Amino acid sequence: MSLLSTVRNPHDLKKLTAEDLPALAAEIRDFLIHAVARTGGHLGPNLGAVELTLAIHRVFDSPHDRILWDTGHQSYVHKILTGRADDFVNLRQRGGLSGYPSQAESPHDIIENSHASTALSYADGLARAYALRGESRSVVAVVGDGALTGGMCWEAMNNIAAADRPVIIIVNDNGRSYAPTIGGLADHLASLRLAPEYEQVLDVVKQVLGRTPLVGPPLYDALHGIKRGIKDVIQPQGMFEDLGLKYVGPVDGHDVHALETALRRARDFGGPVIVHCVTRKGFGYPAAEQDDADCFHAVGVIDPSTGKPTAAGGGTSWTSVFADEIVQIGHERPDVVTLTAAMLQPVGLKKFASTFPDRVFDVGIAEQHAVTSAAGLALGGIKPVVCVYATFLNRAFDQVLMDVALHRLPVTFVLDRAGVTGEDGPSHNGMWDMSFLQLVPGLSLAAPRDATTLRAQLREAVAITDGPSVVRFSKGKINADIPAIDRVGTVDVIYRSPEVTPTREVLLVAVGAMAATCLQVAERVASHGIGITVVDPRWVKPLDPVLVDLARAHSLVVTVEDNGRVGGVGSTLAQLLRDADVDVPLRDFGIPQTFLDQGKRDQVMADIGLSAQELARRIVELAASRAPALTTGEAEEETPAGQR
Structure with a gap:
């Protein structure tokens, strides 16, 4: 019987001996590689967090003690x-295990x-x-994959350090987010990782203290001062302790034993502590460790023995079209960064970075910082x-509004993964951007339908000089080009039914990547004799x-x-x-306001009524009836989710 099969909850884990843990870690890695290879998912971050997660669950008592994962993709x-090992067969699949913590799955998952x-x-x-309620519970936050580069972490640490509450901050420091982590903090943590002399000197200090009887305040203070001096000289990590952590x-x-020792010290301290753990992303899987791009941060379906994708490439992607075009623009315009x-x-800037590393x-x-820094540029x-991904621009709305638009600055935003993205679940669908960006005065927003319009509209956006512009596109394979048969103003006509019956004619407004679906809808509708x-x-x-x-x-607008x-x-057109x-x-017809x-x-598109078949059925019914109830906002109860 494998060790992993005996661990069904954290209490089972605590029954194992220290000698069992290396073998268990190896079994978990093998399980992860084969499970994620079947479905795709975040592999590299989890391979690097095996021993750390074992130590956390052996030292703390989840779910009584609260364990929070940031970011959540390191929680496999x-x-x-x-x-939940048995549920990995449906990882990130419909009705299956989420790729992130999920309250619906387990009481051990606190935040999604x-x-x-x-x-x-x-x-x-x-x-x-818990302090207000008089409860004695440890709160553990595991921060990894570059999360400490986010400003919210430092705002929170400022408050955590100011209070004497038992918060344990575990920094899972693998030096990377998707790729190597950038910035002064990353350099600082690297200096900590690369200074083994510090721990050696601390060991000497501990030995001296251990051999000194009746250590009084003067001697202790002197030794503590020496310790702080050693830290400042050998490891310039004083910022954490200067904050009060x-x-x-x-x-x-x-090293599970070293991790357990450190975590117990942190738990028993009784106040805010930061535990700095140095890990390797993709650890234990040569294919991941040797991947210079992102250590298999996220993979599709792969051959577990080689790490190679098992399926042929899915054609040209929206991201790759953008990646090529922004390089061409960079050649033509030296002011573009x-x-x-x-x-x-992930957003297609690797080629641009290789071609223009200083830009x-x-x-x-x-x-937030990215947007306001762009305003400064x-x-x-x-x-x-x-x-950025469309879902991540949500986090910088105030900066788009007040730092860019208020000053009418020509910043262009390129939003990848707009619309329904699928397997990453509710947090990653780019379904909010066109709504909240409609609020921004002076902003121009393009939704290209294919590769040709993406290239053209990216150039148009970059050429705008009197305010912000946005280009948003979908995830995955790009549509085949859809040529315009006419242009009215700036609007492209992409389909007219062969025989028009004016009294039953429908105007179908296709937004962005939905154009391909709308052409299928038009063919179905026209086959019913509806113009x-x-x-x-x-x-x-x-x-x-x-x-x-x-x-x-027209008689009906959809x-x-x-x-x-x-x-x-x-909604905007209706107004x-x-x-x-x-x-x-x-x-x-669009995405319902639900997660x-x-x-x-x-x-997902079929579930919310945005398949070609369902859209065509609804339009045929509407065109045939032409009842007063067609006015916007009426007959809500009779329509499926996502439609009005």
């Missing part, structure tokens, strides 16, 4: 040790944390709550292009007023977008029609 081993740098603030609040480390993050928040490779800035997991006469025109507005903020004229010439319906393009006293019925379950993108 935690899931295994808390009874997949946006980084937040756990210390949760920990501060939890510790305050007791510092323990650096500790070998792959790019910024990202610890996501250089790319990775600020770490600090989206624009004030200085440079053209900044900020590249239909499909247009792509290209720029969805501001909407071209010619859409009002087009709407006036909008389809991969964004939340509240405040989306459909535009009302303001122009155009009473043509409008129905808007979507994980699953393949096509599955």
